Amino acid sequence: MRxxxxxxxxxxxxxxxxxxxxxxxxxxxYVPPYxxxxxxxxxxxxxxxxxxxxxxQEILRFVFPGSDRDDLSVETDKLRLTQKSDRWRHTSDGExxxxxxxxxxxxxxxxxSGEEDKKCTKEENERKRKALxxxxxxxxxxxxxxxxxxxxxxxxxxxxxxxxxxIENSSVSPTQVKDQSGAEDPRKAFLNAEDPGxxxxxxxxxxxxxxFHFPKLDTFRQLDRFLMVWNDGLPTVSTxxxxxxxxxxxxxxxxxxxxxxxxxxxxxxxxxxxxKTKKEEDDQI
Numbered sequence: 001m002r003x004x005x006x007x008x009x010x011x012x013x014x015x016x017x018x019x020x021x022x023x024x025x026x027x028x029x030y031v032p033p034y035x036x037x038x039x040x041x042x043x044x045x046x047x048x049x050x051x052x053x054x055x056x057q058e059i060l061r062f063v064f065p066g067s068d069r070d071d072l073s074v075e076t077d078k079l080r081l082t083q084k085s086d087r088w089r090h091t092s093d094g095e096x097x098x099x100x101x102x103x104x105x106x107x108x109x110x111x112x113s114g115e116e117d118k119k120c121t122k123e124e125n126e127r128k129r130k131a132l133x134x135x136x137x138x139x140x141x142x143x144x145x146x147x148x149x150x151x152x153x154x155x156x157x158x159x160x161x162x163x164x165x166x167i168e169n170s171s172v173s174p175t176q177v178k179d180q181s182g183a184e185d186p187r188k189a190f191l192n193a194e195d196p197g198x199x200x201x202x203x204x205x206x207x208x209x210x211x212f213h214f215p216k217l218d219t220f221r222q223l224d225r226f227l228m229v230w231n232d233g234l235p236t237v238s239t240x241x242x243x244x245x246x247x248x249x250x251x252x253x254x255x256x257x258x259x260x261x262x263x264x265x266x267x268x269x270x271x272x273x274x275x276k277t278k279k280e281e282d283d284q285i
Contacts, residue, residue: 031072035146039064039072042139060108064143074147077156079140080109081163082131085198088191089234091241095202097174097191098246100234101227104220105131106140106159145219160223164214167197172209198230199250201243212247215254225264226257233274249274 046060063075086100131137147154174189191200199212217223233249235241252274256267266272
């Protein structure tokens with residue numbers, strides 16, 4: 001048999017392609033052991049707490065696959081993420097509103113409007129809107145990030161993407177306060193505590209409020225780092241708020257959250273400071 005026989009080469013090439021495809025199929029079904037372990041502990045944390053009713057507990061169970069399954073598909077579309085934030089403060093001209101981030105509320109997604117279970121009492125329906133306790137919420141958040149980093153298609157909905165898109169697509173309108181003469185005083189205007197987000201500004205020559213644009217963040221880890229840097233830079237006194245510094249802090253927070261692990265460590269240990277000028281900002285990039 002000749003080694004350069006075209007027929008033999010073709011058969012060998014076909015066999016190699018089939019083997020490669022089989023290996024790819026096996027890789028697609030493979031779930032890393034660490035993910036299986038996190039799924040196990042997440043389910044354990046859900047079962048050990050009695051915060052939910054039996055029906056709610058059942059919904060939460062179906063969000064996650066069993067740790068003995070060969071695939072991983074987390075139905076995050078059944079979960080709801082909201083923020084806990086400090087009070088709003090604004091710049092002296094009343095055209096930028098900012099606040100600190102305090103934490104997360106993670107729970108079961110509210111039923112569509114008008115579709116609440118009529119058999120449930122008002123108190124039970126209200127409880128559906130409450131957040132999960134810290135322990136199961138922490139495991140769910142960890143599983144969300146690990147699953148996304150392993151394979152984005154393994155979660156139905158990226159909760160970070162959904163939250164940030166929802167904020168940027170929202171609209172707010174500060175409540176105006178009039179002074180003694182009856183004229184509106186922008187320095188006394190305020191946003192409602194329920195308004196989403198952390199930084200809103202009024203577009204020039206427009207009566208429209210827009211949220212600061214978010215960098216592309218995929219995980220809770222990135223978002224938490226982003227908001228930590230943002231929190232660190234907010235003055236405690238409203239009169240110290242300056243629009244240009246707030247914008248620079250927002251951009252800097254994004255560069256730390258999206259940067260390398262070394263960049264984050266430099267910031268966490270105080271070696272990396274927020275740039276005070278455009279030149280310093282360019283030098284850091």
